[in-house]
Amino acid sequence: MAAAGPAIAVAGLxxxxxxxxxxxxxxxxxxxxxxxxxxxxxxxxxxxxxxxxATLLRPSxxxxxxxxxxxxxxxxKLRGRIGYLGHEPLLYRDLSGRENLRFQAxxxxxxxxxxxxxxxxxxAAAGMERRADERVAELSAGMRQRxxxxxxxxxxxxxxxxxxxxxxxxxxGRELARGLIGPGVGRTRVxxxxxxxxxxxxxxxxxxxxxxxxxxxx
Amino acid sequence: xxxxxxxxAAILGKDLRSELRTLQSLPAMALFxxxxxxxFRFGLDRTSLSGSLAAGVLxxxxxxxxxxxxxxxxxxxxxEGGFDAIRLAPIDRSVLFAAxxxxxxxxxxxxxxxxxxxxALFFLSSAAALGPLIAVLLxxxxxxxxxxxxxxxxxxxxxxxxxxxxxxxxPLVVPMMIAATGATEPLMxxxxxxxxxxxxxxxxxxxxxxxxxxxxxAVFDFLLED
Numbered sequence: 001m002a003a004a005g006p007a008i009a010v011a012g013l014x015x016x017x018x019x020x021x022x023x024x025x026x027x028x029x030x031x032x033x034x035x036x037x038x039x040x041x042x043x044x045x046x047x048x049x050x051x052x053x054a055t056l057l058r059p060s061x062x063x064x065x066x067x068x069x070x071x072x073x074x075x076x077k078l079r080g081r082i083g084y085l086g087h088e089p090l091l092y093r094d095l096s097g098r099e100n101l102r103f104q105a106x107x108x109x110x111x112x113x114x115x116x117x118x119x120x121x122x123x124a125a126a127g128m129e130r131r132a133d134e135r136v137a138e139l140s141a142g143m144r145q146r147x148x149x150x151x152x153x154x155x156x157x158x159x160x161x162x163x164x165x166x167x168x169x170x171x172x173g174r175e176l177a178r179g180l181i182g183p184g185v186g187r188t189r190v191x192x193x194x195x196x197x198x199x200x201x202x203x204x205x206x207x208x209x210x211x212x213x214x215x216x217x218x
Numbered sequence: 219x220x221x222x223x224x225x226x227a228a229i230l231g232k233d234l235r236s237e238l239r240t241l242q243s244l245p246a247m248a249l250f251x252x253x254x255x256x257x258f259r260f261g262l263d264r265t266s267l268s269g270s271l272a273a274g275v276l277x278x279x280x281x282x283x284x285x286x287x288x289x290x291x292x293x294x295x296x297x298e299g300g301f302d303a304i305r306l307a308p309i310d311r312s313v314l315f316a317a318x319x320x321x322x323x324x325x326x327x328x329x330x331x332x333x334x335x336x337x338a339l340f341f342l343s344s345a346a347a348l349g350p351l352i353a354v355l356l357x358x359x360x361x362x363x364x365x366x367x368x369x370x371x372x373x374x375x376x377x378x379x380x381x382x383x384x385x386x387x388x389p390l391v392v393p394m395m396i397a398a399t400g401a402t403e404p405l406m407x408x409x410x411x412x413x414x415x416x417x418x419x420x421x422x423x424x425x426x427x428x429x430x431x432x433x434x435x436a437v438f439d440f441l442l443e444d
Contacts, residue, residue, distance in 0.1 A: 054306065055305070055306070056302055056305055056306070058443065079305075079306060079307060079308040079309075080306075080307060080308030082306060084302070084306055086299075086302065088298070088299040088302070089299065090298070090299035090300070090302055090303040091298065091299070092232065092236060092294055092298050092300060093294075093298055094236045094239050094240050094294070095232065095235065095236065095239075099232075099235070103228050103231075103232050104303065104307075106224050106225065106227070106228035107225055107228055107229075107303070107304065107307035107309055108307055108308065109221065109224065109308070111224060135239075151303075
């Protein structure tokens, strides 16, 4: 389903945790297919912004439209259209990588041969075929991140929300991840990073968040 | 939206597979129940029980054993990000409630498969009560699973989870326990089972199941919000 207007339009977005504002007065627009790089120091609200856009947090104020849906009122319409890669891999430790992906596939309505084919394709693309049947608890942090990237794109989302996607990845992992969530995949992306040097060349726009400062888009 | 049956089967299958692989809840529940029966046997210094005492010993033991499983019901979702994964999926969140109720129901039935025969061996002079007891167990399990799932989902985000579950759950299940022991007492009467007010107590259990099933279905979506 194509969204009319920009893929994301945010104005005056605010989120408070109790009395403490975590995000204040954030506004930007992101056309479909472009990449927004979100920069800022620890505590500036980068992860909070991403979780609001992913419908995992309710904003305390302001307006946000994602893929044509107003948040939080129409959040239910967005579920299944977002690929979210956060600090946690969202994988069950006692299941294998393949079992985790199969579980995610079923939650997104995929099953049977198409699901198995998609899972095999992603495991190959992430270089995880040989370790796919080991329990996640037995995998290294980098391997878990590769699986988390597979989980994030398994259902072919329209929008990718990526929080430090290179975390724990080695050089080979970063290169493989590029093939799955990099600029060439043609999806709208919001990318949070502490490594602007690496991701600036991929960005169409940059949002700088500061603690107690107005967000700046460039 | 993903068909609810597919999501339900996925979540239930994931929970049962994890439990079979790690055995984090069921062995503890069964071991607790068996230990409690041993303590009752020697503490009461009786080789057979009947009537209200038998019903009380059985249901108090099953309830406290169930609390161990209820405490852990949402731990994987909380600690491994499962809540977020499920909230990002195009599924009705009440499916998670239904799947967790079903998983807890399976745990309770497995617990009773071990605990009830041992209870009968320790305390009952005849096995005649066990047949009709199945109906009481099933209805009480349904209510306990619905209430336990609801309370567990509320408590799992608290650091005092292990305290919160029994503190909130136990008062809520008092009506169910009264009905369960009320239905069980005549079944274990001296001289063999009687069915005095058995049907009435079963209806009370059914009503309890219906109320807490509906309450859970209605409020669960709200409980998953940030």
